[in-house]
Amino acid sequence: MKNILIINSGSSSLKFQLIQMPSEEVMASGMVERIGLDDSKLHYRVKDNAISEIIEATDHAVALKAITEHLMDSENGVIKNKDEIAAVGHRVVHGGDAFSETITINDKVKEKIKEFFSLAPLHNPPNLKGIEVAEKLFPNSEQVAVFDTAFHRTIPRKAAQYAIPNKFFEKDHIQLYGFHGTSHKYVSKKAIEELQNENSRIISIHLGNGCSITAVKDGKSLDHSLGFAPVNGLIMGTRSGDIDQSVIFYLIDELGYTSQEVSDLLHKNSGMLGLTGYSDLREIEREAASGNKRCQMALDMNAYRIKKYIGAYVAVMNGLDALIFTAGIGENSDVIRNLVCKDMDYFGIKLDEEKNKVRDKKLRAIEAEGSKVKILVIPTNEELEIAQQTFELIS
Incomplete structure (x- = not known):
């Protein structure tokens, strides 16, 4: 059994689930919302017990640290230490034409995610921020990126290319990328x-x-x-x-x-x-x-x-x-x-x-x-x- 922490990092929120695999048991879930504001709120659920509280989440690092403390809490926690988390899986919205599958995160992957900031300005910057925070907080856990665009890399060129001069497709990578791929892949498998x-x-x-x-x-x-x-x-x-x-x-x-x-x-x-x-x-x-x-x-x-x-x-x-x-x-x-x-x-x-x-x-x-x-x-x-x-x- 391996514990996988799933992180979906938004501009002012951080959603999470701790899932035990391969049993697929959700051990804990929740989110921190209004990050950076005075009235940040943490929601934490474990089994039938739900907790909501105001916290001072000045940034994503503080928010993830607060989540981790709840996960290890003596009363409502589900793990004893951070090393019990085998991997952290990150949702990344835009992988451009660089990523067609799930990948272990390294410096080159982070640089590519940064390259696509202009294509998903509301999503990729906070996605990368979540990765950087998790790397520091969980140094012994593998960091993994799952891209919303990856499922759509099978779309043939005749459907993906726009009818503008070829150089924009071949040199500037302007094409259909697609989104919500993680959702479409999950429900289509079902x-x-x-x-x-x-x-x-x-x-x-x-x-x-x-x-x-x-x-x-x-x-x-x-x-x-x-x-x-x-x-x-x-x-x-x-x-x-x-x-x-x-x-x-x-x-x-x-x-x-x-x-x-x-x-x-x-x-x-x-x-x-x-x-x-x-x-x-x-x-x-x-x-x-x-x-x-x-x-x-x-x-x-x-x-x-x-x-x-x-x-x-x-x-x-x-x-x-x-x-x-x-x-x-x-x-x-x-x-x-x-x-x-x-x-x-x-x-x-x-x-x-x-x-x-x-x-x-x-x-x-x-x-x-x-x-x-x-x-x-x-x-x-x-x-x-x-x-x-x-x-x-x-x-």
């Missing part, structure tokens, strides 16, 4: 187990504040909605998704926006927030049910965009065996699932509305009798996927 068919055609729909959809054929990513950076594709909480490039030039050249203002607009003030004034889908659904036409239109637009991608991916895979809904919205919103699956009979997608309304944290099938396509709600578990990949690497 779907393959459910189908009992490794040679299956699956569409995985990850719907949260960030959203993406992936065509998975024979267990490998074939195409994906997010591209060079995580802003295009589906309509998201605050991100626009697909937009005509001419709109960007018009905003700058005719309406006087700066490029940074346009970037902020498309990343932080668009999507469901821009359409409705709300970024939380639960509020949008409540407003729509109460007659708010803008909210209902936003839901319709959201589902319409997903349906377009389903149609495209059915075409490139020449068929479909299973449709997966995952992540916060995908797992919990029967409204979105219903809108997406409505009038999809031509593709053999038929939803059972009663099954769709059932709430459960386990994998469940919600297709109607006679549906040619399996419709699955699969709770994602990126931390477990990172633990599995880390354990496989160090074993």
Whole structure:
């Protein structure tokens, strides 16, 4: 048995799970939020015992140290010393074209992660910070990087390259990279187990504040909605998704926006927030049910965009065996699932509305009798996927 500490380091938060492998037992989990502020808060859970407390987490080093002290606490701890942690698995969002698999971290790996700061400015800098802090705090534990982009390195060039001069692909590495790969890989593996068919055609729909959809054929990513950076594709909480490039030039050249203002607009003030004034889908659904036409239109637009991608991916895979809904919205919103699956009979997608309304944290099938396509709600578990990949690497 080996203890794997999973770290997901954000700009002002640090999420963690301590997972014993290969039993996959979650020994402890939690997070520190509002790092750098006066009212930083630590949440720690072990079995049925949950603790929340205000701490002075001036930076990520202090936050991780506080987590470690809880892990070794005489009353609520689960380990006696830091050396009981065999490895620390780090989620890193952007690995560019340098990393196609999980890797042991060294100075060269850290330099590459730094090179991709400009491609994922909200994610890669705090990801690297988490690595550097963990190296100092756990000097005897192996440090491992698991990249969100790695699962999508199997996407063929004809799908990954943009129709701009070749030099931008060959010299500047401008291409589709894809994101949420750890989640898509985890749920597609679960779907393959459910189908009992490794040679299956699956569409995985990850719907949260960030959203993406992936065509998975024979267990490998074939195409994906997010591209060079995580802003295009589906309509998201605050991100626009697909937009005509001419709109960007018009905003700058005719309406006087700066490029940074346009970037902020498309990343932080668009999507469901821009359409409705709300970024939380639960509020949008409540407003729509109460007659708010803008909210209902936003839901319709959201589902319409997903349906377009389903149609495209059915075409490139020449068929479909299973449709997966995952992540916060995908797992919990029967409204979105219903809108997406409505009038999809031509593709053999038929939803059972009663099954769709059932709430459960386990994998469940919600297709109607006679549906040619399996419709699955699969709770994602990126931390477990990172633990599995880390354990496989160090074993």
